[in-house]
Amino acid sequence: MNPTLPSHTVRLCHLYPERMNIYADRGNIAVFANRLKWRGMSLEIREFTLGDSVDPSDHDLYYLGGGQDRDQDLVAGDLAHKADALRAGADDGAAQLYVCGGIQLAGHRYQTASGESLAGVGVLDLETVAGSTRLVGDIAISTDLCGPSVEVVGYENHAGRTHLGDVSPFGQVISGHGNNDADKTEGATRDRVIGTYLHGPLLPKNPQIADLLLSWALEHRYGGRVELAPLDDTLEKSAHAVARTRVGLDR
Amino acid sequence: MLAAVAPTVARAVGSLSRRLGRGGGTTLPGVVLLRLDPDAIERSAGRLDAGSVVISATNGKTTTTRLVVDAAKALGYSVTTNRAGSNLERGVAAALLDLGRRRAELPVGSLGVFEVDEAALDAVVSKAHPRVIVLMNLFRDQLDRFGELETLLERWRQMLTNARAQPGPVTVVANADDPNLAELVRSIGNDIDVIWFGCNDATVGLDAVAHASDATTCRRCDHPIRHDPAYLGHLGAWACTNCEAQRPPLDIEIVSASSTATGQTVKVRAGEQHIVVATPLAGLHNAYNIVAAVGAALAVDKRRGPADGTSLSTVATALGRTQPAFGRGERVAIGTRELSILLAKNPTGVNQNIRTVLAAPDPVHILAMLNDRTADGRDVSWVWDVDWEPLIERAQRLTLTGDRAGDLALRMKYASADMSRVVVVDEADAALDDALGKAPDNATVHVLPTYTAMLDLRTILTGRGLVADQWDET
Incomplete structure (x- = not known):
């Protein structure tokens, strides 16, 4: 077990923040930054947009959020030039979080409502096809990524139906639509990569997932196994408890 | 024939609905009217x-x-006009109901x-x-x-x-x-x-x-x-x-x-x-x-x-x-203090409200009310898109209430607010008292409510005899 040190810094590659930010993605970034700061560490945020090139040896954590269809189209074209770097980053053990539109672009292919096929990063073995209706509402899932059957709550709003290939789901749907409204899977995960439809945003009400990603990022940069010091999560747990009631679970 | 009696039926429904205290009766007559007479608006x-x-x-x-x-x-x-703020198709239909009643020629210069x-x-x-x-x-x-x-x-x-x-x-x-x-x-x-x-x-x-x-x-x-x-x-x-x-x-x-x-x-x-x-x-x-x-x-x-x-x-x-519409910069005197109610329903609107609030001399006292009912939007993630930071800097106290007050509290925490100045009060009534009680004499408490939270506040203020029933407003 390696102790974390005040000098420790996580290097974040934030992809297209000015376009892929529709469901309050900046809340997730604020959670990364603050939960490091409260432990005496820091987050170094590097923003990448259209035309920029990404060096996979330079980042411990990657983030891609959701955007409107129009922005997603523009981003998809540009991602083709960054896909190799993102896959190399994942293979190298960097932590990556893809949310909402992000998970769609993390797969091999996203077929839009108009039938157009957008190539994705291919870092997660999945494909997404836009449906004629949107899957909207509060959602709760259960994941085993950070201990047995940890509940994750959020809100989903997506037209895409995602089908997984040779990749594990992020969690099992307790209540809500999930990847495709049919197979009860939600999101996808491999190595230190998570893709999910849950926003709300995801991390403020699910601090265990935030800390999991941060410990992965620190392990990537500094090696060994990292255990983060606990924080006072009273407010986080309280908001989590209220969100549970929105899918009919007890507070 | 049906079209001829439709306005009468619809108005009766409105009157009954008002007496039952359901939503002020401003849209139900419109719903009935459109059902009975789909061409009523035209x-x-x-x-x-x-x-x-x-x-x-x-x-x-x-x-x-x-x-x-x-x-x-x-x-x-x-x-x-449909001044009561019922702005769906049925709201327009309800506003036109009165014209349907009038057989005589409308005056020259009649405008909707x-x-x-x-x-x-x-x-x-x-x-x-x-x-x-x-x-x-x-x-x-x-x-x-x-x-x-x-x-x-x-x-x-x-x-x-x-x-x-x-x-x-x-x-x-x-x-x-x-x-x-x-x-x-x-x-x-x-x-x-x-x-x-x-x-x-x-x-x-x-x-x-x-x-x-x-x-x-x-x-x-x-x-x-x-x-x-x-x-x-x-x-x-x-x-x-x-x-x-x-x-x-x-x-x-x-x-x-x-x-x-x-x-x-x-x-x-x-x-x-x-x-x-x-x-x-x-x-x-x-x-x-x-x-x-x-x-x-x-x-x-x-x-x-x-x-x-x-x-x-x-x-x-x-x-x-023109005076502020209710909840849109409306001011209500409460004893020696004043409420300024600024409807808060989306990031751009709240950003602009914050800018308006900060035009007042500091420090500011805030009551933020976040609900997630249908008329508010069920998804509260939008509060993360609001730039609360300038407000947090100047806020003496931030009282948070509403069904999703906890989400607002998290937003404030992750905006590095001094959490000793942030308090969550579950009941809107008690939250109002907290915000007023912590503000000094002659101070203004700025209220930032989502739509249904504003209606809740309205009910409280009406109950205390501080404002007229919103539906009586003309």
């Missing part, structure tokens, strides 16, 4: 010899409707002025055949209900295409400062009559376009848009960095708008004329509402064709008398 609106004005936007439609009503009355029109929900605009326009369509802004709002901004833009494009094809002239009064909207209106074609309004006071420009901007790229060539400056959200003096797309030349402009927390003086240029509107409506968003209303008044009056032109001084005086 036929009743057709009796208005001066035609109808419809006003739609993400933010500002209620206040602008009040402004247009007051201006039109001052110009001598006999106005029918209707606030219309952005997602109901296409349906209302196709039935009411308005002569004036006021399009003010589209910001991201209630994504779970409206879907993406692009979806609404596409519906508005279709609406305008249909409106142009309808018999009789149509004037569009449009916000040139909204890049998406301006390009949308221009894409309809050159033969549509447009009055462009916007802002030309660089002193009220923002340092940067807000985070929650929905117009970062050119709709023609996908290159970045530059705002020089941005005024409010993605509204501004915009131009594409690559192609020739840019803000259309303004027909009506805010020459200057300098606001305190309690009002402002707006200098307006309309064509060659200048007017000054001294108004209790604070904030740059209200300056935009005022120039939109000037545009609507000119568009309406152009059809009548007054020999000596529209009296803009009459319009200016009337606009200056």
Whole structure:
């Protein structure tokens, strides 16, 4: 077990923040930054947009959020030039979080409502096809990524139906639509990569997932196994408890 | 036969609904009317010899409707409006109910002025055949209900295409400062009559376009848009960095708008004329509402064709008398303190409210109320897109309440607020007392409620005898 040190810094590659930010993605970034700061560490945020090139040896954590269809189209074209770097980053053990539109672009292919096929990063073995209706509402899932059957709550709003290939789901749907409204899977995960439809945003009400990603990022940069010091999560747990009631679970 | 009795049945339902205390009875009669008589809007609106004005936007439609009503009355029109803020198709139908009752000829100069929900605009326009369509802004709002901004833009494009094809002239009064909207209106074609309004006071420009901007790229060539400056959200003096797309030349402009927390003086240029509107409506968003209303008044009056032109001084005086709509900058005295209620329903609106609040001398006292009921939007993630940081810096106390107060508390925590100044009080009644109790004598408590939270607050204030029943408002 390696102790974390005040000098420790996580290097974040934030992809297209000015376009892929529709469901309050900046809340997730604020959670990364603050939960490091409260432990005496820091987050170094590097923003990448259209035309920029990404060096996979330079980042411990990657983030891609959701955007409107129009922005997603523009981003998809540009991602083709960054896909190799993102896959190399994942293979190298960097932590990556893809949310909402992000998970769609993390797969091999996203077929839009108009039938157009957008190539994705291919870092997660999945494909997404836009449906004629949107899957909207509060959602709760259960994941085993950070201990047995940890509940994750959020809100989903997506037209895409995602089908997984040779990749594990992020969690099992307790209540809500999930990847495709049919197979009860939600999101996808491999190595230190998570893709999910849950926003709300995801991390403020699910601090265990935030800390999991941060410990992965620190392990990537500094090696060994990292255990983060606990924080006072009273407010986080309280908001989590209220969100549970929105899918009919007890507070 | 059914159509003949429909208004009577619908009105009876409204009266019964009001007596039962269900939603003020403002929309149920409209629902009944449309069910019994689907052509009611078309036929009743057709009796208005001066035609109808419809006003739609993400933010500002209620206040602008009040402004247009007051201006039109001052110009001598006999106005029918849906003032209670019920702005779906059934709300317009309910407002037209009274006309259905009148057998006699309506007076000359009968005009409809209707606030219309952005997602109901296409349906209302196709039935009411308005002569004036006021399009003010589209910001991201209630994504779970409206879907993406692009979806609404596409519906508005279709609406305008249909409106142009309808018999009789149509004037569009449009916000040139909204890049998406301006390009949308221009894409309809050159033969549509447009009055462009916007802002030309660089002193009220923002340092940067807000985070929650929905117009970062050119709709023609996908290159970045530059705002020089941005005024409010993605509204501004915009131009594409690559192609020739840019803000259309303004027909009506805010020459200057300098606001305190309690009002402002707006200098307006309309064509060659200048007017000054001294108004209790604070904030740059209200300056935009005022120039939109000037545009609507000119568009309406152009059809009548007054020999000596529209009296803009009459319009200016009337606009200056318009009081805040309930919950939109409304002020309520409570003992030695005062509440200022600023409806908070989407990131751009709240950002603008915060800017207005911070025009007051510090320190500020805030009561923020976050609900996630249907009319608020079920998805509360939007509170993360609000720039609370400047408010947090100046807030002496932040009292949080509402069904999702815990989400607001998290937002404040992760914005590095001093959490000793932030308190969550579950019950709205107790939260109000907390906010008032912690504020010194003669202080203003600024309330930022979502829509249903505002109704809850209204009920509390009514119960304490501090405000009249909202539905009695005329």
